[in-house]
Amino acid sequence: MRFLNDVKPPYDLTYDDVFMVPSRSAVGSRQAVDLSSPDGTGTTIPLVVANMTAIAGRRMAETVARRGGLVVIPQDIPIEVVTDVISWVKSRHHVLDTPIVLEPHQTVADALSLLPKRAHDAGVVVDENRRPVGVVTDADLSGVDRFTQLSEVMSKDLLLLDADIDPREAFNTLDAHNRRYAPAVDADGKLVGILTRKGALRATLYSPAVDAQGRLRIAAAVGINGDVAGKAKQLLDAGVDTLVIDTAHGHQESMISAIKTVRALDPQVPIVAGNIVAAEGVKDLIEAGADIIKVGVGPGAMCTTRMMTGVGRPQFSAVLECAAEAKKYGKHVWADGGVRHPRDVAMALAAGASNVMIGSWFAGTYESPGDLQHDAQGRAYKESFGMASARAVRNRTSDESAYDRARKALFEEGISTSRMFLDPQRPGVEDLIDSIIAGVRSSCTYAGAASLAEFEEKAVVGLQSAAGYAEGKPLHASWS
Structure with missing residues (x-):
């Protein structure tokens, strides 16, 4: 300089x-x-x-x-x-974000206490084998009684990604389905992480x-x-x-x-x-x-x-x-x-x-x-x-x-x-x-x-x- x-x-x-x-x-x-x-x-x-x-x-x-x-x-x-x-x-x-993991019997109050911990603002609801069965966001929980179980309010229309998917392919998949995020699973269907569109894009721009x-x-x-x-x-x-x-x-x-x-x-x-x-x-x-x-x-x-x-x-x-x-x-x-x-x-x-x-x-x-x-x-x-x-x-x-x-x-x-x-x-x-x-x-x-x-x-x-x-x-x- x-x-x-x-x-x-x-x-x-x-x-x-x-x-x-x-x-x-x-x-x-x-x-x-x-x-x-x-x-x-x-x-x-x-x-x-x-x-x-x-x-x-x-x-x-x-x-x-x-x-x-x-x-x-x-x-x-x-x-x-x-x-x-x-x-x-x-x-x-390296690519997938650590998900907020919830169970169907947990309540809206449980989810609301955890969602602010992550920027993606989404929780993945899993069964006893850690397989995704739904997702919840702040929007899903707004105005709902805090003691309501997540099984009653979660979105069950899931898009699942392969855990080892290429980030660019993941971005295109999320974009094509108009999804902001999706859970990623391994070969057995068990939850590994969560990936957002921005996260997939960033994975192509940054090196960990x-x-x-x-x-x-x-x-x-x-x-x-x-x-x-x-x-x-x-x-x-x-x-x-x-x-x-x-x-x-x-x-x-x-x-x-x-x-x-x-x-x-x-x-x-x-x-x-x-x-x-x-x-x-x-x-x-x-x-x-x-x-x-x-x-x-x-x-x-x-x-x-x-x-x-x-x-x-x-x-x-x-x-x-x-x-x-x-x-x-x-x-x-x-x-x-x-x-x-x-x-x-x-x-x-x-x-x-x-x-x-x-x-x-x-x-x-x-x-x-x-x-x-x-x-x-x-x-x-x-x-x-x-x-x-x-x-x-x-x-x-x-x-x-x-x-x-x-x-x-x-x-x-x-x-x-x-x-x-x-x-x-x-x-x-x-x-x-x-x-x-x-x-x-x-x-x-x-x-x-x-x-x-x-x-x-x-x-x-x-x-x-x-x-x-x-x-x-x-x-x-x-x-x-």
């Missing part, structure tokens, strides 16, 4: 402060751009979901990995649960992030306190594909010690460590044994660190400096926090990030772990909270004494509750991924880049005023 007219400002920059200039391009198609990351994590799109309890769970991990990204399971979750999640995600299908055995990839985080080696070993034994060592202030002795401890286990997976915002931190963490450095202090939507402490750094400049330092060692950085639009992801990649972490942006989706709620106006939302908030600290210190928990709660640096509304046009995480990746692919073609490495090399970035940034925003109503 270079600055337009080679003008490098004497101050640090956020994503809003910069724009990209179009360059001569020989890239014939957006789909011809290779978005796989060079950092060894196996992502085929440069997106990583942050290790936040309100965002990163097994549904998110399955869905994002199927589209080529990676989800980091948080360090606050009990290790036994994390190992179960790893095993569960690695057993998921898979390990050497062809299983979906997943990452997990550990902290820097307690039995770091023991927890890391359990995660490695469970088959985790990337190990993240995480703390708010990554440039400290405890982090360096934790990295050395994990490196001594000789993991055959990338070690990610952070967070830091300066070249000195990159150097020290890489020399301790990290493969990838997580960059960002305070840019996240749930983070209050900068307002509480004055500590942090504008994210674009932090990523730019840290990526340049990591490159000297043949290593990489992840840009963690501060992205609110597809353009921000593109700017982070132009600055040198190999992957971009997304947190709160994905909180308002069907796939995040929280329960779907509605405000007084009927708008759907989910609650999100920061990992340094009082709420997260309470969860993290539940085994400690009341005094220690009360003392630690005084040092919060995050929001404990925030409503993240679902976008009616993009309520699922895959909808947001579509939007982000479309923007990033176009950014690469504007730069004349056929890969992420070329994008970092060829991007030309200029500085803009607040008015310049505002000029680029679309108007949803006339200005008169």
Whole structure:
């Protein structure tokens, strides 16, 4: 990346402060751009979901990995649960979504409690042999007594797909029958998964992030306190594909010690460590044994660190400096926090990030772990909270004494509750991924880049005023 007219400002920059200039391009198609990351994590799109309890769970991990990204399971979750999640995600299908499975004797209330867990909004009713006998959607259940059995309201007019059907053929079949989705079954007629028209289409556009055995990839985080080696070993034994060592202030002795401890286990997976915002931190963490450095202090939507402490750094400049330092060692950085639009992801990649972490942006989706709620106006939302908030600290210190928990709660640096509304046009995480990746692919073609490495090399970035940034925003109503 270079600055337009080679003008490098004497101050640090956020994503809003910069724009990209179009360059001569020989890239014939957006789909011809290779978005796989060079950092060894196996992502085929440069997106990583942050290790936040309100965002990163097994549904998110399955869905994002199927589209080529990676989800980091948080360090606050009990290790036994994390190992179960790893095993569960690695057993998921590459193309078919995991279905909501119901039985005929279950009630409308049972179905209504489960349907919001998946973007496809459909439950498959099966018999005692797991063969589909019907499907139910929210529309089928609307206005029906909650104690009514599903056998009385389910749709029995089923279209069944072969579990190993080609995605394009599946799309054409669904389109020909004017169906939005259909259950997929094996040779014995037993339910394997569910496939939507959009899901079939996406399966032709994205490549899943898979390990050497062809299983979906997943990452997990550990902290820097307690039995770091023991927890890391359990995660490695469970088959985790990337190990993240995480703390708010990554440039400290405890982090360096934790990295050395994990490196001594000789993991055959990338070690990610952070967070830091300066070249000195990159150097020290890489020399301790990290493969990838997580960059960002305070840019996240749930983070209050900068307002509480004055500590942090504008994210674009932090990523730019840290990526340049990591490159000297043949290593990489992840840009963690501060992205609110597809353009921000593109700017982070132009600055040198190999992957971009997304947190709160994905909180308002069907796939995040929280329960779907509605405000007084009927708008759907989910609650999100920061990992340094009082709420997260309470969860993290539940085994400690009341005094220690009360003392630690005084040092919060995050929001404990925030409503993240679902976008009616993009309520699922895959909808947001579509939007982000479309923007990033176009950014690469504007730069004349056929890969992420070329994008970092060829991007030309200029500085803009607040008015310049505002000029680029679309108007949803006339200005008169």
